[in-house]
Amino acid sequence: xxxxxxxxxxxxxxxxxxxxxxxxxxxxxxxxxxxxxxxxxxxxxxxxxxxxxxxxxxxxxxxxxxxxxxxxxxxxxxxxxxxxxxxxxxxxxxxxxxxxxxxxxxxxxxxxxxxxxxxxxxxxxxxxxxxxxxxxxxxxxxxxxxxxxxxxxxxxxxxxxxxxxxxxxxxxxxxxxxxxxxxxxxxxxxxxxxxxxxxxxxxxxxxxxxxxxxxxxxxxxxxxxxxxxxxxxxxxxxxxxxxxxxxxxxxxxxxxxxxxxxxxxxxxxxxxxxxxxxxxxxxxxxxxxxxxx
Amino acid sequence: xxxxxxxxxxxxxxxxxxxxxxxxxxxxxxxxxxxxxxxxxxxxxxxxxxxxxxxxxxxxxxxxxxxxxxxxxxxxxxxxxxxxxxxxxxxxxxxxxxxxxxxxxxxxxxxxxxxxxxxxxxxxxxxxxxxxxxxxxxxxxxxxxxxxxxxxxxxxxxxxxxxxxxxxxxxxxxxxxxxxxxxxxxxxxxxxxxxxxxxxxxxxxxxxxxxxxxxxxxxxxxxxxxxxxxxxxxxxxxxxx
Numbered sequence: 001x002x003x004x005x006x007x008x009x010x011x012x013x014x015x016x017x018x019x020x021x022x023x024x025x026x027x028x029x030x031x032x033x034x035x036x037x038x039x040x041x042x043x044x045x046x047x048x049x050x051x052x053x054x055x056x057x058x059x060x061x062x063x064x065x066x067x068x069x070x071x072x073x074x075x076x077x078x079x080x081x082x083x084x085x086x087x088x089x090x091x092x093x094x095x096x097x098x099x100x101x102x103x104x105x106x107x108x109x110x111x112x113x114x115x116x117x118x119x120x121x122x123x124x125x126x127x128x129x130x131x132x133x134x135x136x137x138x139x140x141x142x143x144x145x146x147x148x149x150x151x152x153x154x155x156x157x158x159x160x161x162x163x164x165x166x167x168x169x170x171x172x173x174x175x176x177x178x179x180x181x182x183x184x185x186x187x188x189x190x191x192x193x194x195x196x197x198x199x200x201x202x203x204x205x206x207x208x209x210x211x212x213x214x215x216x217x218x219x220x221x222x223x224x225x226x227x228x229x230x231x232x233x234x235x236x237x238x239x240x241x242x243x244x245x246x247x248x249x250x251x252x253x254x255x256x257x258x259x260x261x262x263x264x265x266x267x268x269x270x271x272x273x274x275x276x277x278x279x280x281x282x283x284x285x286x287x288x289x290x291x292x293x
Numbered sequence: 294x295x296x297x298x299x300x301x302x303x304x305x306x307x308x309x310x311x312x313x314x315x316x317x318x319x320x321x322x323x324x325x326x327x328x329x330x331x332x333x334x335x336x337x338x339x340x341x342x343x344x345x346x347x348x349x350x351x352x353x354x355x356x357x358x359x360x361x362x363x364x365x366x367x368x369x370x371x372x373x374x375x376x377x378x379x380x381x382x383x384x385x386x387x388x389x390x391x392x393x394x395x396x397x398x399x400x401x402x403x404x405x406x407x408x409x410x411x412x413x414x415x416x417x418x419x420x421x422x423x424x425x426x427x428x429x430x431x432x433x434x435x436x437x438x439x440x441x442x443x444x445x446x447x448x449x450x451x452x453x454x455x456x457x458x459x460x461x462x463x464x465x466x467x468x469x470x471x472x473x474x475x476x477x478x479x480x481x482x483x484x485x486x487x488x489x490x491x492x493x494x495x496x497x498x499x500x501x502x503x504x505x506x507x508x509x510x511x512x513x514x515x516x517x518x519x520x521x522x523x524x525x526x527x528x529x530x531x532x533x534x
Contacts, residue, residue: 167402170392171395171403178390179403180375181352181374181378181390182378182404182451183375183378183379183406184375185373185375
């Protein structure tokens, strides 16, 4: 029983972490709080749904295509909104408000196009088999969700830590101006970051849609709050914080449901957020107020 | 060292009636400047004269209101900052502008970001042995002088044709300033073309071949550095008589 809950916690937590990772990439590198990330998450799920049901693509093809679709949406938001504000040197509040607008636009667009009712992915996407490890048995679906999130996160962290591109991105995260003087094409990497972050957000949307067996135009907003909670819980140290904060949040929710009741789930996790802000403003896992991607 | 250069042909950088404004405040008013291959040119003047704005405009981080920047005869006024670095126009910004959250080695590797292949950092380590010792430390933990050496070493890895330095002596102890200027002289004698912005007028004029004196956005004087050191107007304004 407890083992099963731990598996659930890791599975949910890893998707939260994936969502928060995209969110935090934008924050760390563009220096912008992109409140449309929840909308991209939601549209990513719908894109996969359409590719699966209308185009009849297999899941392994629908997932990357939907991620590319979400990525292009993120790119469009950067090119049409964030870039304009950047060029003007607009204060921090402006991109926040502008992306709230973009999120509302996406939600109502989804309502118009797909209807307000909850939709589901086809049930036969994953075999009903279980993977068994000793006394723990994990449904294939849950194992795939966790596996995909972990692979994407490890890939991102590897790129940021070990590659030339990652070095350039960390340079921009510290100072876009200093990076430009080194010959780093800052604008181009802003676009790339927006694309990748949105693709990760879209992937998270698909995985959450699978995990809860529900897709709706309104799924983005609560997820956005959880993403913000995850990075604050973790400490604003970008990648590591997002991952740890996401896992922690997932665990809190799963155990809240197990030991209290599902009604108290969000109350507990967000209550915890307040406590962290009061007692450990640097986050549970953050060392000091440093910022690095 | 710089032989008397023939005109135009060897003109590396040419700035033509450049004006830069922040809103209604004109920071640079109609300046013309040129740097020829092999020269060390100093741009001196008081704080707020527009020297840093000039360099930022040359690097493409600030857009001019009007005027032209010619690089090896080509109009680069609208090039992006990274295109200029690729072209060989490299700046060490004021305050050293090293990346504090990256290691010394990562900073150096990024210096070679525009260069193809794996960067060869050995010559920089040979010139600045302290950087080799600290290669795996965060650059933010270096002393001021070490940070300036890192910034300089990093810039050299971009293979500059023109190295622009903004106040390399700022905030450093006099002994360290002497070291930095000695290194600049050495780099220049090995053939590097340098545009040096300094508030430390005396030292800059001693080092440079030619100089421009900047006051409230324009050049009040210009000429061979050796003559400017003895110019009564320069002595009165900057060298304290």
